[in-house]
Amino acid sequence: MRTIYVIAIVIVSLKCANLQFPPANPCPNLFQYIRDSTSGIIYGRLEFPNDCSGYYVLTVNMSVATILANNQNIDLRLKTAIDELTEGRDVIYDIYFPVQSILPKPTRIEFNNRVYCIGPPEQAAHCVHYVNSLLVPIQNLLIVLGKINIRDWANNAVIRDVQSSTPHPDYREQKGDGDIAILKLNKTVVFETHIQPLCLWQQNDDLNAIVGDNGxxxxxxxDETGNNVVYEAKKIDLPIVDQVTCLRSDPGFRLLTSKRTFCAGNLDGSGPCSGDSGAGFVMKINGRWTLRGVVSTALRNTGTCDLTKYTVFADAAKFRDWIRNALT
Structure with a gap:
C-alpha cells in the first residue's frame, strides 16, 4: 500500500469578524458550517479534490471575534479514510470549534501549496487591531483591487501584500471614534479604468454643512434579505443626519459616537451591515469621488446590525491631517 502523508496546520487569529451566528462564510465553495442533528453542535467541513499525490498539506487560517484561552484550540479531523484516499476519493476534513457562542470563520485556506480562498480585506481599525495590538499578522493580509465579484476574486485582479498597518492612536474597541487605519502596500498600484483613487476631503470639515446630503x-x-455575504458588491445612498438627531434616536448611540463620527441611514432595513466594516462613505464633490467617512459600527438587534437605526461612520475628514502625516 502506498504511504499517505497528511499534514494539517491551523492558525487561529483574532480579527474583525461578524457576530452573527454563524458568521459570513468567505469560502462557500470549500467550507461549510454543519449542524449535528443529534447534539446541535455546529462544526465546519472542508472538501478538496484528491490529486492522488499521496502527500496532503492543509493550512487553514481562521478568525474569531473573541479572545480564546491557551487551551481552547481548533480540532481538525481527517474524515476521509486512508484507503479511500488511495482510491482517489475527495479529501474531507471536519473542524470542531472551541466555542459555540461565537463561531470562527476561515480567512485563508491553502491545500498542497495552492491558495484556494482568502477572505476579503477591510480597512476600519477594528478589523485589524484590538486596542494597540495587531490582530492579524501582516503576512496574512492581502489587498485585492479591481474586482466587484468575490466569487472570482483572483482572476484578472491586482493583488498586493500589506507592508504595514497603522491604526489611529485614539482607537478604542467598540467605539466609532478613531476607528480608522492605514494599510501601506508592498508595491505601488497603477490606476486604471476599474481602479481609481478616492480624494481626501478638502472642504470645511463642519458636518452641519453636509447634513441632509447623500453619500x-x-x-x-x-444584505436586507438576510444573506450573510453577497458575491457581487452592492451600493446604497445614505443621507447624513446631524449629531443631535442621531443621539436622540436611541440612547445607545451615546456609547458609539463622538465629535469625530457621524451617522447616516435610511432607517428602512437597508444599509451597510456585518461584513461591510471599513467601506468608504464617498461623496461626489466637484466631479470627483471624495472620502468623507468609513463604516465603523451600528446598534445591534438579535445578533446583527439593526438597519432600522443609523449607521455610525468614522469621520475621515476629521483625520485628514493624521492621514497625511502617516503617509509621509
Missing part, C-alpha cells in the same frame, strides 16, 4: 457606500456584507 454612497458599497460592500459585500450582509
Amino acid at each position: 454612497t457606500v458599497a460592500g459585500w456584507g450582509r
Whole structure:
C-alpha cells in the first residue's frame, strides 16, 4: 500500500469578524458550517479534490471575534479514510470549534501549496487591531483591487501584500471614534479604468454643512434579505443626519459616537451591515469621488446590525491631517 502523508496546520487569529451566528462564510465553495442533528453542535467541513499525490498539506487560517484561552484550540479531523484516499476519493476534513457562542470563520485556506480562498480585506481599525495590538499578522493580509465579484476574486485582479498597518492612536474597541487605519502596500498600484483613487476631503470639515446630503457606500456584507455575504458588491445612498438627531434616536448611540463620527441611514432595513466594516462613505464633490467617512459600527438587534437605526461612520475628514502625516 502506498504511504499517505497528511499534514494539517491551523492558525487561529483574532480579527474583525461578524457576530452573527454563524458568521459570513468567505469560502462557500470549500467550507461549510454543519449542524449535528443529534447534539446541535455546529462544526465546519472542508472538501478538496484528491490529486492522488499521496502527500496532503492543509493550512487553514481562521478568525474569531473573541479572545480564546491557551487551551481552547481548533480540532481538525481527517474524515476521509486512508484507503479511500488511495482510491482517489475527495479529501474531507471536519473542524470542531472551541466555542459555540461565537463561531470562527476561515480567512485563508491553502491545500498542497495552492491558495484556494482568502477572505476579503477591510480597512476600519477594528478589523485589524484590538486596542494597540495587531490582530492579524501582516503576512496574512492581502489587498485585492479591481474586482466587484468575490466569487472570482483572483482572476484578472491586482493583488498586493500589506507592508504595514497603522491604526489611529485614539482607537478604542467598540467605539466609532478613531476607528480608522492605514494599510501601506508592498508595491505601488497603477490606476486604471476599474481602479481609481478616492480624494481626501478638502472642504470645511463642519458636518452641519453636509447634513441632509447623500453619500454612497458599497460592500459585500450582509444584505436586507438576510444573506450573510453577497458575491457581487452592492451600493446604497445614505443621507447624513446631524449629531443631535442621531443621539436622540436611541440612547445607545451615546456609547458609539463622538465629535469625530457621524451617522447616516435610511432607517428602512437597508444599509451597510456585518461584513461591510471599513467601506468608504464617498461623496461626489466637484466631479470627483471624495472620502468623507468609513463604516465603523451600528446598534445591534438579535445578533446583527439593526438597519432600522443609523449607521455610525468614522469621520475621515476629521483625520485628514493624521492621514497625511502617516503617509509621509
